[in-house]
Structure formats: structure tokens, C-alpha cells
Amino acid sequence: xxxxxxxxxxxxxxxxxxxxxxxxxxxxxxxxxxxxxxxxxxxxxxxxxxxxxxxxxxxxxxxxxxxxxxxxxxxxxxxxxxxxxxxxxxxxxxxxxxxxxxxxxxxxxxxxxxxxxxxxxxxxxxxxxxxxxxxxxxxxxxxxxxxxxxxxxxxxxxxxxxxxxxxxxxxxxxxxxxxxxxxxxxxxxxxxxxxxxxxxxxxxxxxxxxxxxxxxxxxxxxxxxxxxxxxxxxxxxxxxxxxxxxxxxxxxxxxxxxxxxxxxxxxxxxxxxxxxxxxxxxxxxxxxxxxxxxxxxxxxxxxxxxxxxxxxxxxxxxxxxxxxxxxxxxxxxxxxxxxxxxxxxxxxxxxxxxxxxxxxxxxxxxxxxxxxxxxxxxxxxxxxxxxxxxxxxxxxxxxxxxxxxxxxxxxxxxxxxxxxxxxxxxxxxxxxxxxxxxxxxxxxxxxxxxxxxxxxxxxxxxxxxxxxxxxxxxxxxxxxxxxxxxxxxxxxxxxxxxxxxxxxxxx
Amino acid sequence: xxxxxxxxxxxxxxxxxxxxxxxxxxxxxxxxxxxxxxxxxxxxxxxxxxxxxxxxxxxxxxxxxxxxxxxxxxxxxxxxxxxxxxxxxxxxxxxxxxxxxxxxxxxxxxxxxxxxxxxxxxxxxxxxxxxxxxxxxxxxxxxxxxxxxxxxxxxxxxxxxxxxxxxxxxxxxxxxxxxxxxxxxxxxxxxxxxxxxxxxxxxxxxxxxxxxxxxxxxxxxxxxxxxxxxxxxxxxxxxxxxxx
Numbered sequence: 001x002x003x004x005x006x007x008x009x010x011x012x013x014x015x016x017x018x019x020x021x022x023x024x025x026x027x028x029x030x031x032x033x034x035x036x037x038x039x040x041x042x043x044x045x046x047x048x049x050x051x052x053x054x055x056x057x058x059x060x061x062x063x064x065x066x067x068x069x070x071x072x073x074x075x076x077x078x079x080x081x082x083x084x085x086x087x088x089x090x091x092x093x094x095x096x097x098x099x100x101x102x103x104x105x106x107x108x109x110x111x112x113x114x115x116x117x118x119x120x121x122x123x124x125x126x127x128x129x130x131x132x133x134x135x136x137x138x139x140x141x142x143x144x145x146x147x148x149x150x151x152x153x154x155x156x157x158x159x160x161x162x163x164x165x166x167x168x169x170x171x172x173x174x175x176x177x178x179x180x181x182x183x184x185x186x187x188x189x190x191x192x193x194x195x196x197x198x199x200x201x202x203x204x205x206x207x208x209x210x211x212x213x214x215x216x217x218x219x220x221x222x223x224x225x226x227x228x229x230x231x232x233x234x235x236x237x238x239x240x241x242x243x244x245x246x247x248x249x250x251x252x253x254x255x256x257x258x259x260x261x262x263x264x265x266x267x268x269x270x271x272x273x274x275x276x277x278x279x280x281x282x283x284x285x286x287x288x289x290x291x292x293x294x295x296x297x298x299x300x301x302x303x304x305x306x307x308x309x310x311x312x313x314x315x316x317x318x319x320x321x322x323x324x325x326x327x328x329x330x331x332x333x334x335x336x337x338x339x340x341x342x343x344x345x346x347x348x349x350x351x352x353x354x355x356x357x358x359x360x361x362x363x364x365x366x367x368x369x370x371x372x373x374x375x376x377x378x379x380x381x382x383x384x385x386x387x388x389x390x391x392x393x394x395x396x397x398x399x400x401x402x403x404x405x406x407x408x409x410x411x412x413x414x415x416x417x418x419x420x421x422x423x424x425x426x427x428x429x430x431x432x433x434x435x436x437x438x439x440x441x442x443x444x445x446x447x448x449x450x451x452x453x454x455x456x457x458x459x460x461x462x463x464x465x466x467x468x469x470x471x472x473x474x475x476x477x478x479x480x481x482x483x484x485x486x487x488x489x490x491x492x493x494x495x496x497x498x499x500x501x502x503x504x505x506x507x
Numbered sequence: 508x509x510x511x512x513x514x515x516x517x518x519x520x521x522x523x524x525x526x527x528x529x530x531x532x533x534x535x536x537x538x539x540x541x542x543x544x545x546x547x548x549x550x551x552x553x554x555x556x557x558x559x560x561x562x563x564x565x566x567x568x569x570x571x572x573x574x575x576x577x578x579x580x581x582x583x584x585x586x587x588x589x590x591x592x593x594x595x596x597x598x599x600x601x602x603x604x605x606x607x608x609x610x611x612x613x614x615x616x617x618x619x620x621x622x623x624x625x626x627x628x629x630x631x632x633x634x635x636x637x638x639x640x641x642x643x644x645x646x647x648x649x650x651x652x653x654x655x656x657x658x659x660x661x662x663x664x665x666x667x668x669x670x671x672x673x674x675x676x677x678x679x680x681x682x683x684x685x686x687x688x689x690x691x692x693x694x695x696x697x698x699x700x701x702x703x704x705x706x707x708x709x710x711x712x713x714x715x716x717x718x719x720x721x722x723x724x725x726x727x728x729x730x731x732x733x734x735x736x737x738x739x740x741x742x743x744x745x746x747x748x749x750x751x
Contacts, residue, residue: 020639020642022642064540065741066541066543067541067724067726068542068725070536071725077718079579079583079640080637080640080643081572081576083640095642101643104643115713117713124646124647124650125645125647153571153574156572158571158722158726160546320544320546321545323737324543324545324738324739327748329735334738334745334748349735390549392550396553397549397551397553425550
């Protein structure tokens with residue numbers, strides 16, 4: 001990779017709210033998707049003469065389909081509560097990275113074409129014509145939002161900028177300005193089965209290699225089965241788990257858990273990806289198509305349970321949307337869903353997070369662990385945004401915070417939280433979520449990581465923390481790349497099941 | 508009947524009609540627009556009862572704003588709670604006999620106007636003083652605050668300094684309500700106060716004041732967190748299932 005052409009921000013003692021500096025991130029523009037990528041997705045690849053009409057028509061369509069968009073565009077009073085909440089604003093000081101200003105890029109157009117006040121008195125209410133400049137602003141700044149929802153926690157009306165960003169990207173795609181990174185991945189997952197584009201045979205090879213490694217390491221023949229019909233559990237995990245570091249360490253951890261608990265399980269080549277970038281694009285049908293692979297695999301393999309590996313946005317889609325999109329869950333009375341729901345074991349939540357599964361097994365004593373095997377580590381935990389603010393684990397609200405921590409504390413002896421206003425629902429995004437995990441947005445990613453890195457630096461100084469656990473493939477990939485730029489060792493990031501893997505006792 | 512009376516009577520009939528019809532349309536529009544996905548900001552209540560409790564805390568205490576920014580919370584809450592008491596107090600001009608609890612509110616409502624205007628001035632000051640808030644403010648954001656401040660100040664003038672003929676005013680409004688138009692008292696402060704209130708009513712359904720009904724329709728706040736237990740499908744999305 002070329003050398004960074006931007007200054008790495010200085011880590012201060014506290015997260016500071018910067019004075020705004022207009023236009024400092026206006027140059028950060030992610031690569032546009034080329035023709036073949038857009039063709040596959042069914043979108044144009046360049047602006048047509050009637051792009052403006054087309055964009056407004058799409059906007060009208062979305063306003064009729066999504067209450068969130070309509071209410072959020074109307075309800076904002078410009079109070080300013082969100083202005084200091086976005087990690088991209090805190091890291092870049094570009095005012096268009098303040099949540100309300102990011103929303104206003106669309107709100108100004110909404111007011112101009114869809115509201116009485118904006119049609120009659122545009123200047124008075126800040127309404128603007130949809131011009132190429134405005135569209136370019138959309139493209140640049142809707143790709144400097146990781147859809148992390150931190151702003152929605154603090155908004156008095158719960159306005160979620162992620163919903164606006166998703167709508168913005170959907171409209172951009174519709175007129176021919178798709179993002180190369182996300183749309184390429186959406187092509188791969190639909191054509192090959194996973195985001196990395198690993199074909200079945202390569203996957204098989206990788207898994208066999210891992211089985212050999214585990215046996216060499218532990219002396220126990222832990223298996224990583226794939227496409228096994230009649231297995232009890234289908235594990236759906238981000239494809240990064242198959243060969244990226246440190247992700248693969250967690251995959252080994254899941255395998256050891258299933259082995260130790262004696263649960264029959266399988267991966268699937270067809271559903272060899274938990275991630276669903278359809279979420280980032282905001283297109284319901286794309287997200288549904290990608291999610292349907294899981295349903296198809298579950299039906300084909302006849303599994304009783306569906307478990308999801310460590311991945312933040314995948315868990316949001318799985319927990320919050322799978323039931324809606326594919327019928328994976330409970331409580332349906334339509335023929336489409338009943339077929340699948342009667343196949344699933346009602347004794348378990350569907351889908352279940354791997355942390356829920358492992359934590360239950362440890363707390364109930366069905367698997368044994370020795371936390372002293374992790375005594376070389378002083379651990380903190382990074383709440384991933386989609387897990388924290390868009391999902392749950394367990395039966396109680398907030399289980400998404402307590403269950404991973406309970407699990408970590410049962411496999412390590414040294415644990416310290418980061419500052420209160422940077423964890424739980426106030427957690428700061430890693431800086432690489434929402435379709436931003438691409439080298440062409442490196443400046444946005446590095447600067448956006450500043451608030452999290454600041455909080456991490458404080459526990460490193462105070463408690464000598466040397467490991468930050470997280471349960472998101474994007475967080476892991478982002479931190480291994482970005483932490484070194486701030487002077488940290490990339491190996492200090494890893495999965496929760498990487499810790500489980502070290503502490504678990506195998507027979 | 509004087510020209511002024513005709514103008515003010517007409518103004519209030521039109522303003523009331525547009526306020527009610529405009530709000531009714533917006534509420535109808537929000538409720539007919541589906542929310543196809545479960546998107547509560549979590550942690551969120553898992554039951555409908557829990558949702559009512561969460562929403563009540565948002566609407567009465569501005570809970571999220573409290574977490575967010577104490578200055579905006581203090582000024583915003585002073586303004587809104589003050590406004591509520593002031594509005595309740597004003598019911599005395601529209602009811603005969605006056606409901607007993609309105610009489611109880613009356614003294615509090617008088618002084619609540621001070622809370623209200625102090626809150627508004629604080630919010631306006633932030634628009635000038637905080638660079639981030641200044642950046643996002645449109646002309647209408649300033650004017651809206653100024654409008655309500657002038658309404659509040661003119662009302663306080665009549666309450667505390669130069670009393671207006673309140674009996675005649677009540678006769679005017681009771682007359683409007685029973686379609687028997689009576690003369691409006693021609694006190695300049697009162698006429699300014701009434702004209703600006705009518706203006707506020709007119710812009711309510713076409714402005715950011717829609718945050719008032721909007722908050723109840725916000726999917727991140729009004730949805731229960733139970734997607735694994737219940738299948739939630741919008742009508743337009745359910746049609747996709749039939750193709751499979």
C-alpha cells in the first residue's frame with residue numbers, strides 16, 4: 001500500500017470535540033463501481049441525462065416504503081445534540097460528518113421537492129435543488145458514515161442517520177453511482193457464496209489444513225465439517241474467519257467448543273458467509289436475496305439450529321432481520337416461514353449467537369475452561385456497534401453487553417472496561433464498518449478510529465491492557481490495519497473465541 | 508363589526524382548520540407508511556408495555572437528550588414544560604365554566620412563562636455561540652425561536668405589566684367557538700400576540716414542529732425488541748415471500 005498521505009491524529013488524554021473545519025474531508029471519495037459490477041446488481045454505471053428525475057422518483061418511492069425515512073426527515077429540529085457524537089466528526093472535524101449535517105444533505109433536497117415550506121420558501125428553510133454538486137456530496141459523505149447508530153442513541157427523536165445513509169446509497173446506486181467495494185462483494189457473495197470469493201474446494205482445503213493444525217497443536221482431532229446433512233447446528237460465520245488473521249483463531253475456538261460439548265455441527269459452502277452487505281446498501285431485496293442463502297442451506301442440510309459466528313453487522317441482520325426476510329426465527333403463521341420454523345428446535349433461540357451458545361455451555365458446566373491459560377493477557381472488550389445498538393443476546397435487554405463480558409471473564413483472569421461513555425450503547429465504531437473497510441477510504445478509517453483508540457490508550461496506560469477482544473470481523477480487520485498507525489501492535493486485537501480457544505479443555 | 512375583528516376571526520378559523528387538517532394528514536401519512544424492518548435502538552424493551560414506558564420517558568423527561576447534552580436538555584425542557592403549563596392555563600379563555608384543575612394550574616402557568624422564555628433564549632443563544640449548532644442552523648431555525656419568544660414576551664407583558672381586557676378577549680374566543688363572532692379587543696400588544704400565535708399554528712404542520720407527532724412514530728423508539736420471537740413483515744415485503 002502507498003504511504004499515508006495524511007496526518008495521523010494525535011492521541012489526547014480525552015476525546016476532544018474539535019472546532020469545525022469546513023471541507024477538510026471533501027476529497028475523500030471511495031472508488032465508483034465499474035460497469036460489470038453495476039450490471040450484475042441491475043444498476044446503471046454512469047449518470048443518465050435524466051438522473052435528477054430518476055433520483056427524485058427513487059426518493060419518493062423510499063419515502064413511501066420506509067416510515068423511518070419520512071419521519072426522520074421531518075422531525076429534526078436542528079437542536080445539535082448529535083453534533084459531537086459521530087466518530088468521523090470527532091476524528092476529522094469536517095462539519096458534514098456531524099450526523100445532522102449528513103442528514104441535511106438529503107433533508108435539503110427532501111424539503112425542496114417534497115414539502116410545502118421548501119417549495120415556497122427554499123432559502124428560509126434551507127432547502128436546495130438537487131444538483132450534481134449535491135449528488136457528489138451525497139456520494140462522498142454517505143460513504144463516510146459507518147451506519148453505526150451512535151447518533152440515534154442521543155437523538156431526542158431517535159433519528160438514525162444510518163437509515164438516511166442507506167437511503168442515500170440506494171438512490172446513488174439507482175442513478176449509477178455505486179460503491180466499488182460493497183457492490184463487488186455483493187456480487188461475490190451471490191455468485192460464489194461468500195464475500196471473499198472463496199470457491200468450495202478452496203474452502204475445503206483450508207478447513208482440512210486447520211484440522212491438521214489443531215491436532216498438531218492440541219493432540220485432539222477437532223473437526224471442521226462442511227455440508228454435512230443432518231447435523232444439529234449450521235454455523236454461519238463471516239468468510240474472513242476462514243483465512244484472515246486474527247479471525248481464524250476464533251473459528252478454531254468455535255470448532256473446539258462444538259467438539260468439547262459434543263454438538264454435531266456443519267458449515268455450508270452455499271452459505272459460507274454471515275456478512276450481508278445488502279444492509280449497507282439499504283436495498284431490501286438485495287439484503288433478502290443474500291439472506292436467503294442461509295435459509296436455503298438450513299432447509300437443504302436439515303439442521304435444527306442456526307448459530308452465527310463473530311460478526312457485528314451479520315448479527316444485526318441475523319438477529320433483527322432474518323425472521324422478517326427469510327423466516328428464520330419463531331412466531332410466523334405464513335406458509336413461507338412455517339416450513340422452516342417447524343424444522344428448528346424450539347429449545348434454542350433462532351438464530352443464536354455463538355457467544356450465547358458458548359456462555360451457556362460454560363455457565364452450565366458442559367464445557368470446562370481454565371482461565372489461567374490466558375494469564376499473559378490483560379483484556380478489554382470493544383462493543384461492536386451493530387451488536388450494541390441494533391441487536392440483543394439472551395433474554396434481557398442489554399444481554400449483548402453482559403453475555404460477551406461474562407464469557408470473557410470466565411476464560412481470562414484480567415479484564416478491564418474502557419471508559420463508560422465509550423462502551424455499551426455509547427460504544428465508538430472501529431471506523432471501518434458500514435462498507436468503509438476499503439483501502440480507498442484509509443484516511444476516513446484511520447481518523448474515524450481516533451475516539452476508540454483514545455479510550456483504548458487510556459486503559460493501556462492505566463491497566464497495562466494488551467489485548468482488545470471483539471466479536472466483529474470488520475472490527476478485527478480494521479483494527480489490525482489501523483492500530484499500528486497509532487503505534488499499537490496489531491496482534492493486540494482478536495476475537496472472544498480466540499480467548500475461549502486458549503482456555504478450553506479438550507478431551 | 509370592525510375590520511380588525513373580521514380579520515382576526517377569519518385568521519383564527521383558517522389557522523385552526525389548517526393546523527387540524529395538516530396535522531391529521533401528517534399523522535395519517537406516518538401511520539400508513541410501513542416500517543418494514545425491526546430497527547429499535549437497543550437496548551430496547553422487549554414488550555409493548557416496555558415501549559410505552561420508554562416513549563413516556565422520552566416525551567416527558569427527554570431521556571435521550573439528557574444523555575446527550577445537559578445544556579440543550581435544560582433549555583429544551585424548561586421551554587417545553589413551561590409551554591405546557593402556559594397552554595393549560597390558557598384553557599381558561601376557552602371554557603365556561605372554567606374546569607377546576609385549570610384554576611389550580613393558573614398561578615403556576617403565569618410564572619411558567621418565565622421558564623419558557625428563559626429556555627427559548629438559551630436555545631437561541633446556542634445557535635449563535637456554539638460553532639457546530641451555528642453551522643446547522645437555517646434562517647427558519649432562528650426565526651422560529653424568535654417567533655415563540657415574542658409570543659411569550661407579549662403574553663408576559665399583558666400578564667405582568669399592561670393588563671389587557673381579558674373578559675372581552677374571552678368573549679371573542681367563546682364567540683368564535685360558537686360561531687357567534689364578537690369584537691376582538693383592540694389592544695396592540697394583544698393583537699400582536701394573537702397574530703403570531705395564528706402564524707405559529709399555520710406553520711406547525713409544514714415545519715420541523717412536526718417533531719411533536721413525529722417522535723411517536725419513530726421506529727427506533729416505538730418498536731419492541733422481539734424480532735426472534737415474532738415475524739414482522741410489511742405488506743409490500745410480504746409479497747416477495749409469495750414469489751418463493
